[in-house]
Amino acid sequence: MADNDRAGLHGSVLDQLGVLITSARLRPGEVLRIEQLESRFGVSRSVVREAIRVLESMGMVTSRRRVGITVAPRAGWNLFDPRIIAWRLDGAGRDEQLRSLSELRRGIEPVAAALAAVRATPAQCGALTGAVMEMSVHGRSGDLEAYLAADILFHRTLLEASGNEMLGALSNVVAAVLTGRTHHHLMPARPEPFAIRWHAEVAQAVQAGDAEAAERAMRDIVEEATQAMLDPSPPA
Amino acid sequence: MADNDRAGLHGSVLDQLGVLITSARLRPGEVLRIEQLESRFGVSRSVVREAIRVLESMGMVTSRRRVGITVAPRAGWNLFDPRIIAWRLDGAGRDEQLRSLSELRRGIEPVAAALAAVRATPAQCGALTGAVMEMSVHGRSGDLEAYLAADILFHRTLLEASGNEMLGALSNVVAAVLTGRTHHHLMPARPEPFAIRWHAEVAQAVQAGDAEAAERAMRDIVEEATQAMLDPSPPA
DNA sequence: TCGAGAGCAAAGATCAGATCTTTTGCCTCT
DNA sequence: AGAGGCAAAAGATCTGATCTTTGCTCTCGA
Helix, strand or coil, rough: CCCCCCHHHHHHHHHHHHHHHHHHCCCCCEEHHHHHHHHHCCCCHHHHHHHHHHHCCCCCCCEEEEEEEEEEEHHHHCCCCHHHHHHHHCCCHHHHHHHHEEEEEEEHHHHHHHHHHHHHHHHHHHHHHHHHHHHHHHHHHHHHHHHHHHHHHHHHHHHCCCCCCCHHHHHHHHHHHHHHHHHCCCCCCCHHHHHHHHHHHHHHHHCCCCCHHHHHHHHHHHHHHHHHHHHHHHCC | CCCCCCCHHHHHHHHHHHHHHCCCCCCCCCCHHHHHHHHHCCCCCCHHHHHHHHHCCCCCCCEECEEEEECCCCCHHCCCCHHHHHHHCCCCHHHHHHHHHHHHHHHHHHHHHHHHHHHCCHCCCCCCCHHHHHHHHHHHHHHCCCCCCCCHHHHHHHHHHCCHHHHHCCCHHHHHHHHHHHHHHCCCCCCCHHHHHHHHHHHHHHHHHHHHHHHHHHHHHHHHHHHHHHHCCCCC
16 A cells, blocks of 8 residues: 555654554544654654654644644644545545545646646647547557556646646646546546547647636546546446 | 744754755755754754654655765655745745745635535634625725735635635635735735625625535636736736 | 642653664776 | 675664753642
């Protein structure tokens, strides 16, 4: 699951604590003490300390003298931290996380498409149409994995082409949504032809510099995706 | 400004390094060494280490043995981290940060409005209309600060009412945009009456459960705000 | 009886020094 | 020229000591 213990004890501890907290096996308000964590994970203070410090920077815990490490209420968490997203996608909150992300996408991507229509470089336009072709090919052949890869490439390219760093930073998140959707069978066994057509329309509109058309087509895409997630497709 | 050195040496060091990096006084690729940072800031290893660890978790640096601490390229930064946003708003990148955030808002808020129309609680509906009334009063009297506060409250309430945690998590960011816009005179000296009217429309539509109308009115708001930022209003 | 202030003790914060581990650059041997 | 190995560099981890803040309690005075 995910990219756990990225080299280093502190990373490992961080990951374990993150999972415990996001999965609510450690609830907000619960208090941990450094010493306790040292023995629990069998590592030294510095390691625990660094992990806690990162958790704190994500708003998941607060550290106070004489009290200990307190698990913070969810309201303060930095829900856009890729690590938190990964933890939640791995654990119990997966469905809710996917829902949140899908709704977010509904807002983000149409705007990104509109901006890309104005700012995309020729190379990016090429990458977009290339991705659409890939999608078309693998969609027809029914190779869902390859289709997914092309889909991700399309959306990533588009978000980057928006010329907005923050939108671009969401490309990993969008990729996670697309992946989750495929792997949890929340999309048709064979991609809808009109979904591919809409992608083509976006690519075309971006190339033509038509922001409105790009936004509209992209809105169709995410709207359809949302619908598909709500009604788990009957495999007809 | 912002919430600098939040108690603790490590926080202070973190903050200073963050500013240095976001302001490009430390450029991607540059290498720091722990020992060097110890003496530079006059703190011990553990403190430097914890600061670096947090910076690393934000994707701003990478740490490798035998090499040192390398400032990472911007592409990997977690641009949604409130701290990074604050640093950029404080420093040279302010205008670009505000632009990014405004574009983001254009996508986020209409969706949030639509969702809120479906999910808002009566209390939240009340808070929304209350905020609109505040805006109206202070808008007429020309008290920009009070108007800003009401505006922030309105948008914060709406984002929370969307029932989407991630959208809710952006309320601080939106508040930052609104504040920045006011304090940098990127909005009219006296709020446009129709801006207030649109806010009222959103509140009304949310209360009526009309997602489409809410989304449309909110789109008007953010669209207008974007325009206002592009054409620095001549103070008539 | 109740509130303010002193004092205690707990727990994190910081420091300092030692040791481990990985990685990179270089040097040698073939 | 290339493979293999040696050694230094720099972060990673462990430890033990000390500092600082802060919640709690106890006492004293009104």
